[in-house]
Amino acid sequence: MSLLTLSNVTKRFGGLTAVNDLSFTLTAGETVGLLGPNGSGKTTALNMISGYLPVTSGTIALDGTTISTLGPERITHRGVARTFQLVRALPSLTVGENVLAALAFRKDPLWGKDAEARIETLLANVGLPGRQHEEASNLTYIDLKRMELARALATEPKLLLLDEWLAGLNPTELRAGIDLITRLRQSGITILLVEHVMDAVRALCTRCIVMNTGSRLADGPTADVLADKAVIRAYLGDDNA
Amino acid sequence: MLELTNAALRYGKHLALHGVGISIAPNETVVVLGANGAGKSSLLKVLGGLVRPEPGAALTFEGAKILGRPAHDFPELGIALVPEGRGIFGDLTVAENLQLGAHPPHARPHEKRQRDLVLDLFPRLAERQGQTARTMSGGEQQMVAIGRALMSCPKLLMLDEPSLGLAPIVTSELFTALGRISSTGIAMLVVEQNVKASLAIAQRGYLMEAGRITGAGTAENLRADPAVQRAFLGAVA
Numbered sequence: 001m002s003l004l005t006l007s008n009v010t011k012r013f014g015g016l017t018a019v020n021d022l023s024f025t026l027t028a029g030e031t032v033g034l035l036g037p038n039g040s041g042k043t044t045a046l047n048m049i050s051g052y053l054p055v056t057s058g059t060i061a062l063d064g065t066t067i068s069t070l071g072p073e074r075i076t077h078r079g080v081a082r083t084f085q086l087v088r089a090l091p092s093l094t095v096g097e098n099v100l101a102a103l104a105f106r107k108d109p110l111w112g113k114d115a116e117a118r119i120e121t122l123l124a125n126v127g128l129p130g131r132q133h134e135e136a137s138n139l140t141y142i143d144l145k146r147m148e149l150a151r152a153l154a155t156e157p158k159l160l161l162l163d164e165w166l167a168g169l170n171p172t173e174l175r176a177g178i179d180l181i182t183r184l185r186q187s188g189i190t191i192l193l194v195e196h197v198m199d200a201v202r203a204l205c206t207r208c209i210v211m212n213t214g215s216r217l218a219d220g221p222t223a224d225v226l227a228d229k230a231v232i233r234a235y236l237g238d239d240n241a
Numbered sequence: 242m243l244e245l246t247n248a249a250l251r252y253g254k255h256l257a258l259h260g261v262g263i264s265i266a267p268n269e270t271v272v273v274l275g276a277n278g279a280g281k282s283s284l285l286k287v288l289g290g291l292v293r294p295e296p297g298a299a300l301t302f303e304g305a306k307i308l309g310r311p312a313h314d315f316p317e318l319g320i321a322l323v324p325e326g327r328g329i330f331g332d333l334t335v336a337e338n339l340q341l342g343a344h345p346p347h348a349r350p351h352e353k354r355q356r357d358l359v360l361d362l363f364p365r366l367a368e369r370q371g372q373t374a375r376t377m378s379g380g381e382q383q384m385v386a387i388g389r390a391l392m393s394c395p396k397l398l399m400l401d402e403p404s405l406g407l408a409p410i411v412t413s414e415l416f417t418a419l420g421r422i423s424s425t426g427i428a429m430l431v432v433e434q435n436v437k438a439s440l441a442i443a444q445r446g447y448l449m450e451a452g453r454i455t456g457a458g459t460a461e462n463l464r465a466d467p468a469v470q471r472a473f474l475g476a477v478a
Contacts, residue, residue: 013376037408038380039365085379085406086326138255141325142277164379168405170276170434170473196380196408237410 002064003028003190004049004159009058009068011044011214018044020214021058026159031181031191033201033222036211037235042194043085045211046161049192050082051075062159077107081157085164085194087144089136095123095147096132102154122150126180141168153184160184162193166200178203198236202226210235242267242428243288243320243397248298250283250452257283258294259452265397270419270429272439272460274473275449281432282325284449285401288430289322290315302397317345319396323403327386331375335366338374338385342392351394359388362418379406387415391422398422399430404438416442436473440464 004026011019019041026032034042047053049060051072060068067075090098096119103110103118110118119132126146131139139147145165152160166177178200185191185204195201201208201222208225210218212234218225225231232238243265250258258280265271273281286292288300290312300308302318315322321342330338339359343352360367363384369377374385383406390398403419404412416438423429423442433439440446440460448456448469456466463469 016372016376038384038406038411039378043378138252140278141282164406168277168402168434170274170436172472173277196406196412198409235408235410237413 001028002026003062004192005061005064006045006049007059007061009045009048009060010056011041011048011053012056017214019048019211022211022214022216023058024209024216024219026190026192028158028190029185029188030207031185031193031205033205033208034192034194034211035196035201035208035225035231035235036217040211041214042211043163044214046082046163046192046194049075049159050080050161052082073105076105076155076157079156079158080161081152081155081159082161083145083148083152083163083165085167087141087148089139089144089147091135091137093136094132095128095134095136095139098136098147099123099132099150099154102151106155118154119150122154123147125153125183126150127176142173149180157189159190159192162191162195164194164196166195166197169197174200198226242269242303243430244299244301245284245288246299248284248287248294248300250280250287250292250294257452258287261287261449261452261454263447263454265428265430267396267428268423268426269445270423270431270443272436272443272446273430273432273449274436274446274463274469276472279449280452281449282401283452285322285324285399285430285432288399289320289324291322291324316393316395317347319347319394321390321393321395321398323386323390323398323400325401325405327382329374329382329385329389332373334371334373335377335385336370338389339366339392342389343394345393348392348394352392355392355394359391362391362414363388380408380411383407384411395427397428397430401432402434403431404433404435412438436469 002025007023009022036042048055051070055068059066062078099119099122100115103115126149128146169177181204205222208222210231218228218231246262248258248261275281287294366384387403420442431439443460445459446463447454
């Protein structure tokens with residue numbers, strides 16, 4: 001059954017149409033790659049799904065209910081969580097407190113001992129075991145990304161939006177990152193990931209949607225999409241096809 | 242051309258660099274490989290004058306001692322850094338960001354030539370010169386950051402993960418362009434997770450682990466090293 005439906009979604013910034021009449025559906029449990037050249041509208045699409053930006057026209061529905069009229073906090077309560085391309089941490093708080101902010105924000109908030117136990121599990125799951133008392137500003141870039149993922153998972157989302165979460169990892173770290181997302185997928189979360197790391201896209205996504213200049217260029221099984229001539233021309237280049 | 246010796250760097254209690262030394266010869270392209278958290282970005286910050294190492298370190302550029310000079314002197318010396326996280330001026334336009342890159346006095350007479358080079362390298366920026374930088378996509382902002390560094394006519398260009406967030410086709414074009422830039426005589430120091438592509442344009446490389454230099458060699462030797470292949474090239478262990 002379809003979890004997320006975008007119908008004719010458009011976003012304009014002044015004279016610039018960043019997303020143009022975009023429609024697609026995500027089925028519950030799918031892991032889908034959202035690909036495309038730089039500036040093709042991928043992050044803008046994530047920003048509209050998560051309510052961070054309002055749509056100019058069109059509708060976005062989650063579980064059949066329109067969410068594109070709601071603010072980001074309401075959409076989070078409906079079950080959508082995300083990470084950002086450049087991590088948005090609360091640097092003066094500890095790692096645990098960053099995750100606590102999300103636990104406390106839930107519809108069924110967790111505090112105190114319950115929250116502490118949950119933080120421990122979440123941090124262990126993303127590869128930051130026992131790090132809850134460190135100040136977030138001391139973390140490396142990758143550990144910040146891990147913390148942000150723990151914060152997103154703390155809201156127990158149905159739909160997780162990952163914006164270049166695997167960028168900047170070396171091959172060893174990438175394998176660990178792919179394993180982590182594979183485990184999330186197996187837990188039943190629906191994942192939409194914007195990613196330029198093709199090894200990760202091939203390993204994780206059964207389906208890919210490719211955008212170009214704000215519109216959908218291709219949508220289908222990963223192998224078919226990545227062999228599509230228009231996709232190679234606009235996005236992959238011959239070296240990566 | 243550039244030589245750093247015995248650099249230790251401390252963030253509070255955490256020692257990010259332990260007695261690190263590296264050198265770069267004129268016209269040379271050098272790559273620094275290492276896991277996240279190994280100290281690569283800290284090393285670039287020391288070389289760019291953004292942080293000061295503990296006493297005992299020495300940093301020379303073209304024979305002159307430059308340790309302790311303020312970071313804003315470095316572009317005039319000919320050292321440009323493309324930092325992690327881009328660091329562009331979000332409220333300014335693309336054209337203004339590039340123009341500010343040409344602020345060092347030695348770069349001003351060559352502003353037009355360098356702009357032509359940058360716009361040839363990233364045609365997307367040519368289309369978007371009047372756009373406010375923060376409204377651009379992440380990958381486009383990365384292009385602005387690299388372009389701004391090139392505008393300063395560097396003798397040494399230091400890049401911290403330049404391909405981060407760029408589409409595959411743009412990454413291929415970027416490395417072709419870096420190869421071209423290097424052939425014009427600019428020395429480069431590249432920190433990059435795209436190890437294959439960076440070793441292909443480099444003559445030498447260093448390996449970093451836990452704040453230390455743990456290996457060094459020619460690009461060819463590093464490519465053939467099983468430990469490097471296992472850790473950085475995705476070969477099956």
